[in-house]
Amino acid sequence: MRDRIILVTGANSQIGSQIARSLITATDHRLVLFYHDKTSRIHDLTSDSRVLSVSCDLSNLAEVKSAVHQVFDQWKAYPDTLIHTATTRSYDARLLQDSDPLAWKHIFQSNVDFTFNLLHTLLPFMTINGFGRIVIFGSDVTRTGLVKGSAYAAAKSATINLVKTIAKEHGKDNVLVNAISPGPVETDLDSEFWGLSLDFRKEYFNHYLNSVPTGKLVSINEIYETVLLLTSETISGLNGQEVFVNGGLL
Numbered sequence: 001m002r003d004r005i006i007l008v009t010g011a012n013s014q015i016g017s018q019i020a021r022s023l024i025t026a027t028d029h030r031l032v033l034f035y036h037d038k039t040s041r042i043h044d045l046t047s048d049s050r051v052l053s054v055s056c057d058l059s060n061l062a063e064v065k066s067a068v069h070q071v072f073d074q075w076k077a078y079p080d081t082l083i084h085t086a087t088t089r090s091y092d093a094r095l096l097q098d099s100d101p102l103a104w105k106h107i108f109q110s111n112v113d114f115t116f117n118l119l120h121t122l123l124p125f126m127t128i129n130g131f132g133r134i135v136i137f138g139s140d141v142t143r144t145g146l147v148k149g150s151a152y153a154a155a156k157s158a159t160i161n162l163v164k165t166i167a168k169e170h171g172k173d174n175v176l177v178n179a180i181s182p183g184p185v186e187t188d189l190d191s192e193f194w195g196l197s198l199d200f201r202k203e204y205f206n207h208y209l210n211s212v213p214t215g216k217l218v219s220i221n222e223i224y225e226t227v228l229l230l231t232s233e234t235i236s237g238l239n240g241q242e243v244f245v246n247g248g249l250l
Contacts, residue, residue, distance in 0.1 A: 002131065002233055004029040005071065007079035009058060009118065010086030014187040015137075017041035018220045019083060019227060024048060032071050032079055034058070034086070058086055058114040065121050078125040081133045081231050086114055090149035093200035104151040111155035115162055123170060132175035133231040136163050140183040140246045148200060156181075160242050167240025176239040178230045183246035184208045186217040212247035 010016040011033035126132025146153040
């Protein structure tokens, strides 16, 4: 079995931290946890010798490259698997015509830059080694759009097209890239949002619950199980796909 090094971005988020915790419990893989400025949800994981946590601004290409080289300095190998959960969420909650242009640009550009910087840095090593598994987090909004969240929806759609393009460019190298696009995930909104941003999310979640056939939010555990499939060494044809985990909404 391959000695795997898995890089999880957004590792201190509710989704990222639970995926990291499940991986370290259920597998023998080494984990690199990229976080921005907080480690509250992953602090206890850092005492494990298989875990390396690195503060990294994903919008800065030079910083991403430096962080990845830090992994090599530590373990003499580069990550062969990427689970990219980090995102800049919509925070203005306004119609496009009322949006702050700077906020719109920041939400769109940072999300796309995150993905570009990671792929630009990691793909050369995966290509040389003849193995890579990449999971990029999209969103169900690529299918539906998002009222009062046009920048986020546009950024996620752009990211999905990066997934499709890289799948074509590197499938022959045994580097497989796919996306998971969940509906609203079962998380604690009150711990991360406030004001109009919190109201916006609660309204969106309620609308989803009233529409979805299962009547349930998406569980992080189900997302984790999907991640396991998409990062498996045994897959060879599952490439360039956007996997919707949304309770059966069409």
